[in-house]
Amino acid sequence: MTSPTRRNFLQATSTAAASLSLASYVHHAGAADAKKPLSVALIGCGGRGSYLAGVFQSNPGVSLSWVCDVDTGRLKRGQKLAREKVKTSDDIRKVLADDTLDAVIVATPDHWHSPAAILACEAGKHVYVEKPCSHNVREGRLLVEAARRNKRVVQHGTQVRSTTMMIDAVKLLRDGIIGDVKVCKAWNIQRRGNIGKGKPGSPPTTLDYDNWVGPAEFIPYQANRTPSGWHWWYHFGTGDMGNDGVHDIDYARWGLGVDKHPSMVSASGGKFFFDDDQQFPDTQQVAFQYPGSGATGDQKLLMYEQRLWSTNYPHNVDSGAEFYGTKGQMFLSRRGKIAVYGERNRRIDVKVVPEAQNAEKHVRNFLHCVRTGQVPNGDIELGHLTTSLCHLGNVATRLGRSFRFDPDTERVLGDAEADNLMSRPYRNHWGRPKGA
DSSP: OOOHHHHHHHHHTOOOOOOOOHHHHHHHSOOOOTTSOEEEEEEOOSHHHHHHHHHHHTSTTEEEEEEEOSBHHHHHHHHHHOSSOOEEESOHHHHHTOTTOOEEEEOSOHHHHHHHHHHHHHTTOEEEEOSSSOSSHHHHHHHHHHHHHTTOOEEESOGGGGOHHHHHHHHHHHTTTTSSEEEEEEEEEOBOOOOOOOOOOOOOTTBOHHHHHTTBOOOOOOTTTTTTGGGGSTTTOOHHHHHTHHHHHHHHHHHHTOOSOOSEEEEEEEOSSOOSSOOSOSEEEEEEEEOTTSSTTOOEEEEEEEESBOOOOGGGOSEEEEEEETTEEEEEETTTEEEEEOGGGOEEOOOOOOOOOOHHHHHHHHHHHHHHOOOOTTBHHHHHHHHHHHHHHHHHHHHTSOEEEETTTTEEESOHHHHHTTSOOBOOGGGSOTTO
């Protein structure tokens, strides 16, 4: 997997070193002064970034000091988000060079998530990175290593981790309310839009398209790829499995109680509905097998279902998960729903207060950890394990076959084509004249 293009990326984000232990991270993370106001920068001023800017500023002692975007229109909108005087730039390097900056919010397109977050860690900044934390498995691991190496707090934007209902529900699973949890099925079912069919053209004058593409290999501008259609292209996005399904996969993996990668991935699906330029599937069925110790009774299975053309859902909710244990079943949804059943579908009443996923709590947890050096609820190692499932599922669907995966080396076994998709080529876009 090593290549000159990959070396360019590694040089731009510093050479990866061995990950520090979690214990070392807990006690030695570079915490900010608990009484000092926190200076925060927003990288990416789109819809999600704008929302997060407001959430961060609603917390006492937090100042939005920088906004950064390669689109001048969005940069101006980002400037208006700040409640105090704010600095602006279209170059993340200028932002990260500010020694007074404590943390950054990374709310860029997916292909920039890991590179921007790694650069921030190397610059000594704490990071709140939107989901999914990476564009591929390899760069997700590089981000974990950068966080540990630089002793930075990095929170992944799967806010279910800070939602009280989810915390309480997972505790019930751990306490054995439905016995030994063996299998989980998560779903993401909704009706998405058609992005049409486009052709390469000239980017708008407001957009520095070369820097928007950034470390990815350059491809021509196309209107249905940016500013929002990038989700559905292999080059920039991670499909809806990485865009929205990642939330449900996260609490599915959490509740199932697996803390490593799977060893076997299988999938089927494709474009069953949309006749447009989207490259990612609108229909998916993915299964991840966890061997545990390998002994009979120690295996677990996580399944993911996606339909992006439907308004009919299990349990009348578009996002959810069912956990199957040896003594019952739990239904859980980030929309604020829970139901527990014992054997023979006997309803079990639980004292869990329904609550939808809560970004406000997640941001507060991040800020608390920045000030104290504690490990955040959505620590980047957890984010990497969850996000990797999205990458693995997408690769299996894309290739139309199953493959074995080594949880320790994070490599596909016996399938060079699939293994090659665990990373990607990179370019040093800052190493040449602008627009060249």
